[in-house]
Amino acid sequence: MKVFDPFVSKYPPDNNLRKPTAETLEQFQGKVPAELLNFWQEYGFGNYGEGLLKIIDPTDYIDMLTLWLGEQEGCLPILMTGFGTLFIYRKLSDTADDMCLLDIHNRRSGSFSTSFSDFFERIIPAENFAAQFLRVGLFQEAFAKHGGLSENEIFFFAPALAFGGTESIQYIEKGNAVVHQHLLFEMGVDHSDDTEADDMWSQAYEANPHVFELDNGGLMVSFTLSETVDTILPLAPETMYEIEGETISLWALTFVSLTKDENLGFLEYRKALKQLQPYIVEARGDHILVRGLSLAEMEHILTEQ
Numbered sequence: 001m002k003v004f005d006p007f008v009s010k011y012p013p014d015n016n017l018r019k020p021t022a023e024t025l026e027q028f029q030g031k032v033p034a035e036l037l038n039f040w041q042e043y044g045f046g047n048y049g050e051g052l053l054k055i056i057d058p059t060d061y062i063d064m065l066t067l068w069l070g071e072q073e074g075c076l077p078i079l080m081t082g083f084g085t086l087f088i089y090r091k092l093s094d095t096a097d098d099m100c101l102l103d104i105h106n107r108r109s110g111s112f113s114t115s116f117s118d119f120f121e122r123i124i125p126a127e128n129f130a131a132q133f134l135r136v137g138l139f140q141e142a143f144a145k146h147g148g149l150s151e152n153e154i155f156f157f158a159p160a161l162a163f164g165g166t167e168s169i170q171y172i173e174k175g176n177a178v179v180h181q182h183l184l185f186e187m188g189v190d191h192s193d194d195t196e197a198d199d200m201w202s203q204a205y206e207a208n209p210h211v212f213e214l215d216n217g218g219l220m221v222s223f224t225l226s227e228t229v230d231t232i233l234p235l236a237p238e239t240m241y242e243i244e245g246e247t248i249s250l251w252a253l254t255f256v257s258l259t260k261d262e263n264l265g266f267l268e269y270r271k272a273l274k275q276l277q278p279y280i281v282e283a284r285g286d287h288i289l290v291r292g293l294s295l296a297e298m299e300h301i302l303t304e305q
Contacts, residue, residue, distance in 0.1 A: 003035045003117045006125040011049030018151060019044045024057065032058075032076060032089055033097070033116050051082045051149040052134050053124075060152070061086060063244075064181045068102055069109060075100070082139050084154040084177055089116060099123075101133075104184045105161045141169040149174065156180045158210040159224065170261075179211050179219070179243055186241060200281065204230040204289055209241050218249030222266060225276075227258045228292040235286055237269065255298045265302045275301045 020040045028037065045057050061077040065086065069075075072090075079087035088100040090111070099119040100111045112119055123129055130136050142155045149155070154177040157165040162184075165171045207223040214220050221241065225231050234240050237251055253272035255264040267275065273288075279297070281289045293301075 003033075003120050004039050006122075007048070007053075007120050008043070010125045011053050013043050014047040014050070017044030017046040017055075018057075020057065024059065028058065028076070031074075031091065032078065035117070036078065036089070046151045047149060050143065052130075052136065052139055053082070054080045054149075054151070056080050061178065061181075064178055064185075065102065067182065067185055068104070077102075080154070080177065081134055082142075082149060082155055083135055084156060084181060085133060087119075104181050105157065107162060107184075135167065138167060138169065138172070142172045142174070145169060146172070146174045152177055154180060156184075159208060160184060163208050164205060173210065173212070175211055175213060179246060182243055183209055183211055183241070200230060201232065201284065201289055204232050206232040206287075207234075209237065211243070214249060216249070219243070219246055220250040220252055221248050222252040222254045223269070224254050224256055225272075225290065225293070225298075226256045227295055227298060229258075230281075230292050231290050232287050233273070233290060235273070235283070235288055240286060255302060257295055257298065260295070264298055267302065272301075275304060 025037055025041065040055070043055070045055050047054055056077060056079060058076040058078060061080070065072065065075065065077050065088065072088075074091040076089050077086045078089045081087075084104050086102040086104070088102060089097065090100055091097050097116045098111055098114060099116060100109060102109045112123060114123060139155065143149075146155070153174055155172050155174055157167065157171050158173045159165040159171070161167070205226070207225065209221045209223060212220045212222065221237065223233060223237065225233070233253070238248065242248075251269035252266045253269050254266040256262075257264050266272075276290055279290050279293060281291050283289075
């Protein structure tokens, strides 16, 4: 049995996989197992099992891995789930290796304490692997709602799990994997450490950026203001958040109704802040605190052009 036979049987390859270049194969010669190089040549990079798992080119994600974990000698990302969790090949010596993971949503990493071959032959085909790491049911719902994933796309949670989101279909969006992985890392900064327990700031929701690709290929970064929720917003998000190598075409604020359970619409960010002036409770440093707005107040702001 070949190392990848159980993987391919469990997660069939898509028809539009991308084959590695000769330069890529030469670059990773001796750095990853020969079986993986052969697999790249025979099948290619892209979606397997309709995107539940992706065989990835390490060069596309090595900078992201370094951002999250620092320099890791002998570590290369080779596999990714449809929700952006990275699986990392780690060469321990000339005769030993193992597999690790980086879970971007729960901000954790760890080792499977098993070899590369054992991981693909025994761990991945197991049903409990799919249940624990792939969110199969949620993936299928997201696939039905948002369509399939391209090679560089993942499903993600908006808001992020670490900032109030939940693992349910209404909070799932689709977008560029590297862009979202970068944003989740940047969103790990807590701006409310100095607040007291009974302080209104400590009880407020801190809005975080969500990235969307526009029809013209540009990127929109949006923050969310939810009905009745006291919210902390950045005064100048363009100075606080950036995506290396990417240009942000539009900064926006999205208004969400909890009673209607829908997005009411969005405004360009600077215009939104101007409209929100009567509802700002206080400014602290680079942030403002906006009191919770009623549905009527939100609808008034959106219609006040």
